[in-house]
Amino acid sequence: MPAATAQILPSSSEAAPTTRDRIVEAAARSFQDIGYQKTTVADIARTLKMSPANVYRFFESKKAINEAVVEQVTAEIEAMIVAIADAPKLDAPERLTRIVTALHDDCRRRFEAHPRVHEMVEAAMSESWGVCQAHLDRIGAVLARVVADGVREGVFTVADPKSAAACLQAGITRYCHPMLVGRQPNTIQPPATGDDRFPARRPAVGRLNPPDARIYSDAVPGIGEGSETTGCGPSYPSITRMSASAPPFCRARADW
CATH class of the missing domain: 1.10.10.60 (Homeodomain-like)
Incomplete structure (x- = not known):
């Protein structure tokens, strides 16, 4: 990259x-x-x-300026993964693998180049959540499109590609969340190698329950304040304070 x-x-x-x-x-x-x-x-x-x-x-306000900067950054990230999602001659698992790797590498490189930039991210998440949510929604839409392609290719067994993509998005947060990657830039690596990269041809994926789109609500302040286990993969330090109205996500074990 x-x-x-x-x-x-x-x-x-x-x-x-x-x-x-x-x-x-x-x-x-x-x-x-x-x-x-x-x-x-x-x-x-x-x-x-x-x-x-x-x-x-x-x-x-300065907040409005920060929103403009964040929108510029997120637009670059979204263009990057759309290009991967549209890559010809690559099957869905390979495109998902490359998307996750690209998101992680991009996040890590931004931190290494400019460590203070994460103050900007924190401010956006606490003061301008709408900008962040719109970005997450667009990323989720790309993932859902690739998962749907995998269903059509016969490599994924998924009842609802949108829900499965949302659970995948939750599961890869530890590799793509700026603060988590920033705190451990050299130790967190996505396990996107080998035949178990993604649940291709694995019936368990079809059992995923729809996660709620608000899983990222009130994110970041909760880092280090306990741990949670999602149904989307291994447990890791909590990065969210889910609102009381947000239902649990990915309750069914996917056995990824």
Whole structure:
């Protein structure tokens, strides 16, 4: 995977960047250099040699700027996995394997290149959950499409591809969650090798119960505050504080 995937800055284009683009780029640089918490709107304005008032013409708050940066990053990640999902001549298990590996490698490389960037992620998860949820939904849709392809290919036995993909998404969180990967960048590796990469031709997959889309609700603050075991695979430290109304997910053992 190109090292460029480790960048969090908006991609350059042939057209001259707009003022809004320049603000997002300056904010991204500051977030990666000194961290989200220490960056102020005045800092961003000073870098661009403009007044804070001018920044506020385009963004109502630092939170709004962070949302724009996060949207840029997530768009890059989504484009990356869509390209893998659309790869010709690869069966569904291979595409899923490559997607999980790419998500993990991209997350790890971003952390290694810019450790302070995870402050930005934490802020987005606590202050702008809608942006994060939209990203998770789009990732889930890609996974569901590949699982459905596997059903048509006869390599997966799944009653509901969307539900199975959501359970898979929950199960790979330890390899793709920025904070988990950031805390153990060299020790967490997805077991995406060999014939047991994914449950191809394994009837147990068809027994998955639909997980709830809110499994990521109130994420991150709960890290290290106990452990939970999901029905989607091995247990690992809890990364969620599920809301009281969110039902359990993946109750049936998939025996992955």
